[in-house]
Amino acid sequence: MSIRGPIIGRRDLETSYKRYILKRSGQNLRCCQGHLCNKDYSSLPTQKPGSQNSYPTPTSNIYTQSPHISICQSGKQCYNGGNCQSSNCICPDGVFGDHCEYTDIRGTSFLLVFPQTQYPDCQSQQALIGTRQNGIFHKFSFSSHYNTSIQYSPKLYTTHFNKSVAMTSDGTFLHGVELSFSSKVSLYALTYCNKSTEKYSEGYMAIPTNFLSTKYIIPMYTANSQYALIVVAAFKPNTIVNIYQKRNKAKYTFKNVVLSAYETYQISNSYDLSGTLITSTEPIAVVSGHVDNYIAAGGYNPFMEMVLPSDQWDRVYVIPHIARRPSKIVRIYSNQPTNVTVHYQYKIELKSIPERSFLDFDHGVISYFNASNDVMVMVFPKGLADYSGDSYMMTVPGINQYLSAYEFAVPSEFTNFISITVSSNALDGFILDGNPMHHENGSHIFGGPNHYSTFTMPIHSGVHQISHTANVRFGLWVYGDGPKDGYGYPAGMAFRTNTK
Structure with a gap:
């Protein structure tokens, strides 16, 4: 039947504000053979886009990134993490060390x-x-x-x-x-x-x-x-x-x-x-x-x-x-x-x-x-x-x-x-x-x-x-x-x- 709602199945018509689709009955749908039902979609979002003229400042965690620390064979620290025995990692200063994670x-x-x-x-x-x-x-x-x-x-x-x-x-x-x-x-x-x-x-x-x-x-x-x-x-x-x-x-x-x-x-x-x-x-x-x-x-x-x-x-x-x-x-x-x-x-x-x-x-x-x-x-x-x-x-x-x-x-x-x-x-x-x-x-x-x-x-x-x-x-x-x-x-x- 033709309904408004989640996109499940083949779309017949789409505009910017509404979608008409063919939908199979059932609440929990999964992939099937054929083109009417290949993916499980949830309901369309209800949030509205924000103003294009406002510019909220990103939170500080957007820019920070903690290095991952391990120890190089030379004894110096290597930021890429772990504590492995491999000798294939290269530390920030170029010293060969561990290669983990x-x-x-x-x-x-x-x-x-x-x-x-x-x-x-x-x-x-x-x-x-x-x-x-x-x-x-x-x-x-x-x-x-x-x-x-x-x-x-x-x-x-x-x-x-x-x-x-x-x-x-x-x-x-x-x-x-x-x-x-x-x-x-x-x-x-x-x-x-x-x-x-x-x-x-x-x-x-x-x-x-x-x-x-x-x-x-x-x-x-x-x-x-x-x-x-x-x-x-x-x-x-x-x-x-x-x-x-x-x-x-x-x-x-x-x-x-x-x-x-x-x-x-x-x-x-x-x-x-x-x-x-x-x-x-x-x-x-x-x-x-x-x-x-x-x-x-x-x-x-x-x-x-x-x-x-x-x-x-x-x-x-x-x-x-x-x-x-x-x-x-x-x-x-x-x-x-x-x-x-x-x-x-x-x-x-x-x-x-x-x-x-x-x-x-x-x-x-x-x-x-x-x-x-x-x-x-x-x-x-x-x-x-x-x-x-x-x-x-x-x-x-x-x-x-x-x-x-x-x-x-x-x-x-x-x-x-x-x-x-x-x-x-x-x-x-x-x-x-x-x-x-x-x-x-x-x-x-x-x-x-x-x-x-x-x-x-x-x-x-x-x-x-x-x-x-x-x-x-x-x-x-x-x-x-x-x-x-x-x-x-x-x-x-x-x-x-x-x-x-």
């Missing part, structure tokens, strides 16, 4: 959202599945509430979505998809447009739903952009999302929105929204970027990245070398006043970052830095003047978030590369797809008591596995270039498990 963020459940792009009629979306196993995954569309089951394998590692999963304007919608897998995988989202007159792409590493959180700082770099974007997706009903918006480093407006499960909300602005704070009453997925953007040269390309929760930042970073990109913008975000020591190849600089702000530097060669508080780092490779590669945005995990092995996926139709950062004494010994990996000498830097190196190498599309014979931990990034095109994302990372 971190876990690989491969997962079995993911929410994917795709921000608006310049040409929505051309825009297509897909996910790439990084695993060497075979299995089944379930694809649940937010808009149609339709659930399908699909096989995946190292040869069947991509899945495509229809246009209903992508945002096309600001506001609240049901645009997105949930993917649930029979075993843990690494997952990457890719948006692309490929036609005779236009070509663009961008991708991000997806964060599993069990690692979604309630506090985020928005990263982006607005150079020559039409619109900066923020997209939020709710995983649970009655999720209140608070947006403390910043515009060009200044406080701008406060907004809040109440979302039902699987509702998505997009906000855009012509100004740089870096430093915007987003908090929520329930875990949410957050994606930031631009409708289109370019930096220094090349063509326009959409930017998008799934934002790391602020409880998953690090303090020590090595910026990877990016193949074919002689220069890139590095932006460091902080939640509170923070001092940063940046080691270049030939000099050291001391920098300060104000509360909920960021620091930029133009990066051409390898650099290492450590911060007095946890920070988030993004890299924005500049576009190429011959249009053989466009700019994009990519997350840089900290050295405490490196893994000792990765299973990852690389898209087709690009000239693809990987970048690796590792301790200089472990440059040799990498195993790629079961074979010793040969690479040219990397760039080196001295950071604290340790030496680090970074190198790049080309790689073909498909699913790959990489590890090291000495089981050392290393950073890994995947990216690619094409005519008026480019994309990039980290292959994986470790997350803290004791964030309370």
Whole structure:
């Protein structure tokens, strides 16, 4: 029968204020085979959004974050927690020590959202599945509430979505998809447009739903952009999302929105929204970027990245070398006043970052830095003047978030590369797809008591596995270039498990 109320089943008609649906009887509904009843929804929220002109001051606990303390092998303290016997953790000062309470963020459940792009009629979306196993995954569309089951394998590692999963304007919608897998995988989202007159792409590493959180700082770099974007997706009903918006480093407006499960909300602005704070009453997925953007040269390309929760930042970073990109913008975000020591190849600089702000530097060669508080780092490779590669945005995990092995996926139709950062004494010994990996000498830097190196190498599309014979931990990034095109994302990372 046609009723007003919770969204259970297939929607027939939706407006901004009422929903008419087909509903099966019963109070406690669960997933079933078919498209009328795939998810259990609760009642629509009754809270009203707050005024867009008021700006309540966030409570102090938004900005504070206690370090997790353990003892390094040297006897010094390591902030990442635990008291383990492993020798794979690196302390804030670069001393090797314990590695506790971190876990690989491969997962079995993911929410994917795709921000608006310049040409929505051309825009297509897909996910790439990084695993060497075979299995089944379930694809649940937010808009149609339709659930399908699909096989995946190292040869069947991509899945495509229809246009209903992508945002096309600001506001609240049901645009997105949930993917649930029979075993843990690494997952990457890719948006692309490929036609005779236009070509663009961008991708991000997806964060599993069990690692979604309630506090985020928005990263982006607005150079020559039409619109900066923020997209939020709710995983649970009655999720209140608070947006403390910043515009060009200044406080701008406060907004809040109440979302039902699987509702998505997009906000855009012509100004740089870096430093915007987003908090929520329930875990949410957050994606930031631009409708289109370019930096220094090349063509326009959409930017998008799934934002790391602020409880998953690090303090020590090595910026990877990016193949074919002689220069890139590095932006460091902080939640509170923070001092940063940046080691270049030939000099050291001391920098300060104000509360909920960021620091930029133009990066051409390898650099290492450590911060007095946890920070988030993004890299924005500049576009190429011959249009053989466009700019994009990519997350840089900290050295405490490196893994000792990765299973990852690389898209087709690009000239693809990987970048690796590792301790200089472990440059040799990498195993790629079961074979010793040969690479040219990397760039080196001295950071604290340790030496680090970074190198790049080309790689073909498909699913790959990489590890090291000495089981050392290393950073890994995947990216690619094409005519008026480019994309990039980290292959994986470790997350803290004791964030309370």
